Amino acid sequence: MFRRLLVQSRRRHGSSVAVLGAAGGIGQPLSLLIKQSPLVSELSLYDVVNTPGVAADLSHCNTPGKVRATVGEGKAVEALQGADVVVIPAGVPRKPGMTRDDLFNTNAKIVATLAEACGTACPDACFLVISNPVNSTVPIFAETLKKMGVYDKKRLFGVTTLDVVRAQTFVAENQGTDVATTKVDVIGGHAGTTILPLLSQIPGAKFSDDDVKALTRRVQFGGDEVVQAKDGAGSATLSMAYAGAHFTFRLLDALNGAPNVTECTFVENDLTRAPFFSTPVTLGKHGVDTIHPFGTLSAFEQDNFDAMLPDLLAQAEKGIAFVKNH
Ligand SMILES: NC(=O)c1ccc[n+]([C@@H]2O[C@H](COP(=O)([O-])OP(=O)(O)OC[C@H]3O[C@@H](n4cnc5c(N)ncnc54)[C@H](O)[C@@H]3O)[C@@H](O)[C@H]2O)c1
Numbered sequence: 549m550f551r552r553l554l555v556q557s558r559r560r561h562g563s564s565v566a567v568l569g570a571a572g573g574i575g576q577p578l579s580l581l582i583k584q585s586p587l588v589s590e591l592s593l594y595d596v597v598n599t600p601g602v603a604a605d606l607s608h609c610n611t612p613g614k615v616r617a618t619v620g621e622g623k624a625v626e627a628l629q630g631a632d633v634v635v636i637p638a639g640v641p642r643k644p645g646m647t648r649d650d651l652f653n654t655n656a657k658i659v660a661t662l663a664e665a666c667g668t669a670c671p672d673a674c675f676l677v678i679s680n681p682v683n684s685t686v687p688i689f690a691e692t693l694k695k696m697g698v699y700d701k702k703r704l705f706g707v708t709t710l711d712v713v714r715a716q717t718f719v720a721e722n723q724g725t726d727v728a729t730t731k732v733d734v735i736g737g738h739a740g741t742t743i744l745p746l747l748s749q750i751p752g753a754k755f756s757d758d759d760v761k762a763l764t765r766r767v768q769f770g771g772d773e774v775v776q777a778k779d780g781a782g783s784a785t786l787s788m789a790y791a792g793a794h795f796t797f798r799l800l801d802a803l804n805g806a807p808n809v810t811e812c813t814f815v816e817n818d819l820t821r822a823p824f825f826s827t828p829v830t831l832g833k834h835g836v837d838t839i840h841p842f843g844t845l846s847a848f849e850q851d852n853f854d855a856m857l858p859d860l861l862a863q864a865e866k867g868i869a870f871v872k873n874h
């Protein structure tokens with residue numbers, strides 16, 4: 549209780565945000581964007597390599613957040629002291645021809661190790677998991693915290709904001725609408741056909757059946773578009789940093805008491821048979837405030853929904869089994 553009060557009082561004077569994987573393709577631009585927030589009083593950067601250079605560079609930006617660097621295997625606990633929000637883009641990205649699930653063997657261990665460090669150093673923080681495969685790494689994070697007895701489902705988020713960002717961009721292009729005011733909910737998970745943009749629920753939008761199919765597919769496989777264009781040099785980093793910073797800022801706003809902060813995010817809920825499911829969530833002073841149902845689906849969306857559920861379940865179970873067996 550006392551610990552929580554301390555965390556809350558510190559928040560009134562700005563939050564401490566930690567980025568794990570801060571020297572990577574996402575980590576660097578994400579840290580730059582977060583450094584610009586007036587709500588951040590401390591930015592703690594952690595990576596197994598190169599953190600001091602990134603931190604020295606960022607520390608020259610004339611914004612209030614003080615930058616701290618920690619580098620090296622096994623040093624995450626040090627980096628996480630006092631963190632209110634932890635953003636996690638640590639892990640390997642895809643190359644052409646790979647699925648996100650092909651990253652499981654490497655990233656599961658990285659995410660479990662970092663979750664353990666979070667459970668030790670800052671169990672009351674909010675955790676934002678970017679590392680793929682999100683459909684499995686978020687359950688891994690949850691199971692690890694459960695094993696330690698410190699899991700709180702209101703504070704663990706899989707970051708699926710990039711799917712929303714893509715959907716809004718592609719729909720605005722298709723409809724000729726202002727991208728700034730084009731809103732699209734994207735539900736499900738974060739891999740291929742587990743990503744489901746709800747085009748039928750966009751007020752005023754009119755799509756042909758072919759448009760619905762093509763737009764849905766483009767949102768579902770937007771990540772592959774970038775992986776192929778980068779041709780072996782990784783996956784989305786800049787748009788992910790943009791999306792990750794957006795979600796971090798929205799959460800910081802909500803933690804600081806802003807009302808009506810609603811974003812789609814992959815959180816534990818009982819809307820479906822899958823333990824984690826991305827849906828519109830109102831964020832509040834303690835993380836998840838209200839989980840919203842995703843509304844009526846079109847026949848096309850319902851087919852997609854029915855097809856995705858077994859995959860989402862299997863990918864969550866794979867993550868849970870990983871923690872149970874280690
Ligand atoms: N959720 C999404 O929408 C989304 C979008 C894009 C990428 N991703 C995922 O994000 C992850 C990172 O992508 P990237 O392009 O930044 O990769 P990257 O290889 O450029 O950077 C990853 C960083 O993680 C660091 N790292 C590795 N193990 C670590 C550990 N144990 N502790 C701390 N840091 C560690 C590496 O040193 C590296 O700096 C990938 O798994 C990728 O698939 C997710």
Ligand SMILES: O=C(O)C[C@H](O)C(=O)O
Binds near residue numbers: 648680710775
């Ligand atoms: O596609 C990837 O592997 C990275 C990320 O999940 C994305 O959607 O861009």
